[in-house]
Amino acid sequence: MEKICHFSTTNKYITWFNDDWSSVESFLNKHKLDGIELGLTLDYTIDKIPKSIVKGVHLSFFPMWLEFWNGDMNSVSELIGSEHDIIEYYGGTSKQAIVETYKKQFERAKLLEAQYMVFHVCHIRPKDSFTWQFSYSNKQVINAAIEIINEVFPQHESGPKLLFENLWWPGLTFMDGQESQLLLDGVKYNNKGFVLDISHLTLTNPKIATEQMCFNYIKKVLNNLGDIKNHIDVVHLNKTLPNHYMSQNQSYKLERYSNEANKVRKHQILMEHVNKLDPHEPFDHPLAKDIVELINPKYCVYETNPKTINELNYFIKKQNVALGMSY
Numbered sequence: 001m002e003k004i005c006h007f008s009t010t011n012k013y014i015t016w017f018n019d020d021w022s023s024v025e026s027f028l029n030k031h032k033l034d035g036i037e038l039g040l041t042l043d044y045t046i047d048k049i050p051k052s053i054v055k056g057v058h059l060s061f062f063p064m065w066l067e068f069w070n071g072d073m074n075s076v077s078e079l080i081g082s083e084h085d086i087i088e089y090y091g092g093t094s095k096q097a098i099v100e101t102y103k104k105q106f107e108r109a110k111l112l113e114a115q116y117m118v119f120h121v122c123h124i125r126p127k128d129s130f131t132w133q134f135s136y137s138n139k140q141v142i143n144a145a146i147e148i149i150n151e152v153f154p155q156h157e158s159g160p161k162l163l164f165e166n167l168w169w170p171g172l173t174f175m176d177g178q179e180s181q182l183l184l185d186g187v188k189y190n191n192k193g194f195v196l197d198i199s200h201l202t203l204t205n206p207k208i209a210t211e212q213m214c215f216n217y218i219k220k221v222l223n224n225l226g227d228i229k230n231h232i233d234v235v236h237l238n239k240t241l242p243n244h245y246m247s248q249n250q251s252y253k254l255e256r257y258s259n260e261a262n263k264v265r266k267h268q269i270l271m272e273h274v275n276k277l278d279p280h281e282p283f284d285h286p287l288a289k290d291i292v293e294l295i296n297p298k299y300c301v302y303e304t305n306p307k308t309i310n311e312l313n314y315f316i317k318k319q320n321v322a323l324g325m326s327y
């Protein structure tokens with residue numbers, strides 16, 4: 001198994017390393033990591049990036065896209081706003097805009113000779129993220145995702161392995177082996193499989209309060225998944241224990257969100273909520289090792305969201321130690 005960390009070409013990361021990829025390489029060596037899973041922005045010049053360290057490319061994610069994909073423009077206007085806002089969100093006003101974005105990312109992932117690409121299979125409306133009441137099913141989201149994927153990734157094209165990542169909202173959740181199989185069978189691109197995100201899976205059980213509960217739960221889910229388990233190539237390792245936050249009054253939070261007129265502030269309230277659910281912190285407990293061993297992936301990605309480069313160092317060290325590495 002190779003250990004790698006999340007990295008991205010956003011200003012935050014690029015500034016930390018002064019846009020110097022040799023210092024990224026020494027950083028990885030220092031922490032005995034084998035490479036990165038790269039969140040690749042479309043405007044960054046990829047010639048600068050050393051191919052040898054890019055193991056995976058994380059494709060972008062539109063949290064709400066089903067209405068847009070189905071051409072239900074009244075709902076899209078209600079959710080997103082003016083035509084200008086819609087273009088800003090999707091890159092255009094027709095569903096082809098999403099397809100084009102993913103095609104460009106696919107080309108860049110091939111140029112970087114990545115081993116795999118990560119695609120989120122999920123749809124969520126902001127309000128529903130507070131109520132956990134959904135008017136769309138896992139199967140509906142999976143079927144629409146299959147349509148997009150088959151437009152972007154042609155059947156006989158060779159390229160990095162396309163891996164589908166679970167979330168806790170409607171789409172791929174790993175709660176049902178047959179639904180996961182439906183996705184795998186529906187996608188025509190040959191080179192495909194799954195990413196299992198530990199926090200996303202934990203969030204399908206809001207009662208989880210300890211690392212031990214988390215381990216027991218993941219073990220149970222994996223047993224229920226049957227053969228699907230063998231298609232999981234990558235683990236996104238991070239920790240959330242949702243019980244405390246989920247026992248708080250969510251309708252109060254929804255009210256705050258709904259009553260906020262300022263768009264920027266409204267988005268902040270939503271992101272605060274999502275970050276409380278999925279804080280992207282290291283799984284700093286020895287059970288992390290047991291969880292990863294249950295899955296036995298090819299790549300274990302330390303997927304955290306540090307605020308400073310010091311925190312990045314600290315998070316990686318914590319994760320290495322939890323997996324049994326000594327410094």
Ligand SMILES: [Zn+2]
Pocket residue numbers: 165197236303
């Ligand atoms: Zn993830």
